[in-house]
Structure formats: C-alpha cells, structure tokens
Amino acid sequence: MTITSDAPGRVRTVVADPTRSAAWRSPLVAPLALAGAALLGALVVRVVDPNVAGHYPVCLSLTLTGTYCPFCGGLRAVHDLMLGNVAGAFGMNPLVVLGLPFLGLAWWRWMRRAARGARVIARTPTWPAWVTFGVIAAFWVARNIPALQGWLAP
Amino acid sequence: MSLPGGPQDPYSTPQQPAGGVPVPPPPPPPVPYGAPVAPPAAYGAPAPGYGGYGQPPAMPPTGYGPMGGTEKNGLGTWSLVLGIVSFFCGGFITGIVAVILGKQSKRAQANGQATNGNLGQIGMVLGWIAIAISVLVIIGWIVLIIIGSTSTSSTTFSN
16 A cells, blocks of 8 residues: 555645646746746837837826826837837936936845745845935935926926 | 465565555555645745745745744834825735735744744735725725616716
C-alpha cells in the first residue's frame, strides 16, 4: 500500500515543480513583465490619440471639481513622447516628463537586484517618498493657479 | 471487518489501521503535501490576503536583520503617498502599488523591521478605494460608449 500511496504523491510533485521552479519563478519575471506592460500601454497611447475626445475616460477630478489633477495631460504627454515631441510633452505635463527618468531609475535598480536573485523590494529611506509627495502636491496646486496655467496646465 | 481487529490493533499500535488496505492510501498523500505547505502556513496571516501576487516563497526571507529596526519604513511611507495620490487622482496603477506596498509594510512591522505599519494600512485602504473608483469609472465609460454607439448620435461624447 505504500507503493500505491507514494506513487500519486510523487507524480503530482514532479508535475508541479518544474512549471513553478523554472523560468517563471525567476525574480526577473516581475520587472520584465511590468516593463512589457508599460511599453504596450505606451504603444496603445501612441496609436490611439488621447487628443481626441472619447478615446479615453475623462479625468474624474477634472469632471467633478473642475480642477486639474497632477496627472491631467499625462496621456497626451506620453503620446507626444512616443512621437519624439519632448517639448509638446513637457507642455502637457512637465511632472510626468520629469518623473519618468526617476521611474526608469527605480526600475533599473529593481532589475539589478533581481539579476542578483533578490526578490524583496530594496529598502529605501522615507524621505524620497515625502519629497515625491511634496512635489506632486505643489505641482497640483500650482497648475490650478490661473496665473501659472499657461505653463503648467495641459 | 474492523470490529474483530479493532480491539487488538488500537492497543498494539498507536495508529489506527482500521481499514487496512483501502484506508491508508489517503493518509500518506497529506504528508508529502504537508511539508511544502507548512512553511507558508507559518506566515499564515499575510499569505491569504496577499492574493495572486508573489505568494509565500517571495517574501519569506524575513529572517533578515535583527529585530526592532526601521529599515523598512520606506514601504509604509511610499504606500501612504501613493495611496493619497491615487485616491485624489483616480489612479489605478498607483493604487495597486499602494496596496502591495501597504501589505508589505504591515508585514514588515509584524517582523519588527518597520514601525509605521499604520501608514501602510492607510495607504492600502486608499489604494483599494482608488482601484474601486477607477474600475467604476472605466465601467461607466464603456457603458457610455455602448450607449453612444447604439443611439447613433455622438453628442454624448461632448464631455
């Protein structure tokens, strides 16, 4: 009876292990998948023009309160960037244009850690988060000030 | 058949071989499965709520540093910031990140590697709300498109 009981157990573990412990379990899967998804999204935004009304949902903040949120114009900025128009993108949303390099840097650090086999997120001090919040909040307020909307509003 | 053998077996051997041949097969399988399942069970609390993500093997290197540190406080702070931003901006992606970081922050506090799990908790809740709002917006937007396409008048898109 031990033979019959061991057999199914071994068969199942043998079937389950290779699929999990192979390439799909590599720490590189998550950052690469995220990068692929981001690239796919950017391509969609390039093809489907966000300057045309109705192509994307309207920002909820703009609809309900009439004020620009920090990311209003972000899709148009990405659209311009994908067309190589950095100045146009900056005019739509300078925060997104200036923030993308930081996102890329964070992603690169993630890849380097993953390449060394680390799965856990790198420990960071808390101040970058607060600085990010301060920048976003300041930009949020500033782009809704009428005198500054010529530069900061989409 | 267990009746005649019953009184003899339980006393002679601690295990109950009641069925003899047919019953034993079930017990052994739990053993091979029990071993791999056991480690995740040790982290039982965070694992079930963790959803489809990384799953137990990803996070368990909890035995990292000595206890009582603040080295993972960044998780909670980032979760809170992203939660606030996604809450007010209807951010779907940032909401997801806020939820993930919030859960990791709470776990880090449970492991003595962070002291601000409450920030992670707030960020997680805000992230979930933001996800729900954006899902509702997307659904409503799709409904509007369907209505607009069937009514043949594109005036509904004037917004």
